[in-house]
Amino acid sequence: MAETMRACAFLDKGGVGKTTAIAHLGVALAEKGHDVLLIDLAGKQGDLAKQFGLWGEIKAEEDDWPNISTVFADEWELISKKLDNAVEDLVWETGEGPDLIPAHEGLDTLDSELNNIEDTEDRYSRLNKFLDEFVDDKYDVVLIDLPGLTNNVTYNGIWATQHVIAPARPGPFESEQASALQADLKNFEETFDIDVELTLVLPNEVDTRTNLGQKYLDAFASEYPEAIGEHVPSSQDIQNAQEDGSTVFALEELSRTAERARDAYVQNAQTLATRLNGGTHE
Amino acid sequence: MEALMSDSEPSLDELRANTEKSNRIETEREKKEENTLTNAIINSFEEIGEGRSKTLSLRDENIAALVYGLETHSDDLQAVGKTLRNELDRDDSGTIDRSELLRLAIRVGLQQAAPDVIEAAGDAKAQYASDQF
Numbered sequence: 046m047a048e049t050m051r052a053c054a055f056l057d058k059g060g061v062g063k064t065t066a067i068a069h070l071g072v073a074l075a076e077k078g079h080d081v082l083l084i085d086l087a088g089k090q091g092d093l094a095k096q097f098g099l100w101g102e103i104k105a106e107e108d109d110w111p112n113i114s115t116v117f118a119d120e121w122e123l124i125s126k127k128l129d130n131a132v133e134d135l136v137w138e139t140g141e142g143p144d145l146i147p148a149h150e151g152l153d154t155l156d157s158e159l160n161n162i163e164d165t166e167d168r169y170s171r172l173n174k175f176l177d178e179f180v181d182d183k184y185d186v187v188l189i190d191l192p193g194l195t196n197n198v199t200y201n202g203i204w205a206t207q208h209v210i211a212p213a214r215p216g217p218f219e220s221e222q223a224s225a226l227q228a229d230l231k232n233f234e235e236t237f238d239i240d241v242e243l244t245l246v247l248p249n250e251v252d253t254r255t256n257l258g259q260k261y262l263d264a265f266a267s268e269y270p271e272a273i274g275e276h277v278p279s280s281q282d283i284q285n286a287q288e289d290g291s292t293v294f295a296l297e298e299l300s301r302t303a304e305r306a307r308d309a310y311v312q313n314a315q316t317l318a319t320r321l322n323g324g325t326h327e
Numbered sequence: 328m329e330a331l332m333s334d335s336e337p338s339l340d341e342l343r344a345n346t347e348k349s350n351r352i353e354t355e356r357e358k359k360e361e362n363t364l365t366n367a368i369i370n371s372f373e374e375i376g377e378g379r380s381k382t383l384s385l386r387d388e389n390i391a392a393l394v395y396g397l398e399t400h401s402d403d404l405q406a407v408g409k410t411l412r413n414e415l416d417r418d419d420s421g422t423i424d425r426s427e428l429l430r431l432a433i434r435v436g437l438q439q440a441a442p443d444v445i446e447a448a449g450d451a452k453a454q455y456a457s458d459q460f
Binding site: 128 | 336337339342343345346347348349351354
């Protein structure tokens with residue numbers, strides 16, 4: 046039974062803001078006093094580490110083992126016993142509150158390696174096992190950034206968290222993707238007999254000044270009344286902060302839209318914590 | 328993703344070697360490098376099939392004297408041959424001559440000193456046989 050609050054950011058489409066959402070929700074929760082761990086499974090490019098300006102330092106490290114792909118290996122239990130601080134070896138401090146287990150190029154081949162595991166429950170529950178045995182006692186929130194496509198790594202993230210955050214930009218494709226996601230999660234539930242919830246639909250980069258922006262916002266609210274979160278307005282400051290290696294929370298002077306974006310993330314983090322709090326899964 | 332097959336617990340270095348991963352392109356490159364010996368052996372099978380000699384010779388005074396001596400003591404030659412066959416889990420039937428003695432000895436030596444090379448040769452033979460179809 047999980048002791049940490051866990052959620053993953055997933056939508057079967059790239060570029061919708063999963064990394065931005067995970068980073069900002071994580072910082073917002075850390076500012077509220079939670080011990081937060083972020084995990085980047087979204088690909089070897091290390092976007093979550095880049096969000097916090099860490100990727101250069103991480104890549105410069107000569108010794109990159111163990112790393113996030115190692116925890117999926119059969120040998121992880123043995124490895125963890127032989128290292129003094131196996132989990133600490135994986136973790137980096139973001140400087141904004143949460144800790145981070147960054148991506149690694151080993152993620153490039155992880156999906157095909159997981160395919161070699163015949164037993165599907167074993168194949169999809171490796172991350173869950175890692176979190177149960179090695180992370181639960183250290184953090185009370187775990188947020189996972191998943192790839193923008195459905196594969197074995199994604200299923201590990203969904204299995205381990207059972208709560209999905211779906212960032213969605215206003216647009217017809219994203220709207221259809223969110224519907225497809227609901228269908229995928231239902232299928233996953235039925236196949237593996239575990240509960241999975243679309244916990245937060247997070248409309249982001251929304252320009253409510255336009256009719257189209259408002260229209261999509263209304264459509265999302267109507268489609269997902271229980272999961273809808275506070276929309277995050279489009280803000281150049283968020284992108285500027287990303288390029289400087291920080292979230293909007295680290296900015297000293299914020300524009301009005303940046304303030305509204307920050308406040309939206311704070312509200313969404315509170316909503317997420319409320320929905321996750323006390324949630325259990327097997 | 329296979330766990331190490333070892334009677335004793337693997338060392339941290341062994342665990343690291345087994346789990347250290349690079350990106351997809353480097354993994355493909357490593358796979359290609361591992362296959363180089365196998366490919367070379369397949370090429371050799373093809374050349375032998377096209378007429379390259381399958382007879383090897385060696386020049387060594389000590390081994391020559393040993394083998395000549397065994398040939399004059401048939402019981403000893405058969406006993407050595409039987410031991411070599413047992414090492415390779417081979418069927419122990421039929422008289423062993425000089426040629427088979429040397430074949431068995433080389434195989435046992437390679438099996439003990441370089442089992443991965445024997446494995447590559449096995450893979451190559453299988454691939455070559457398959458290619459004939």
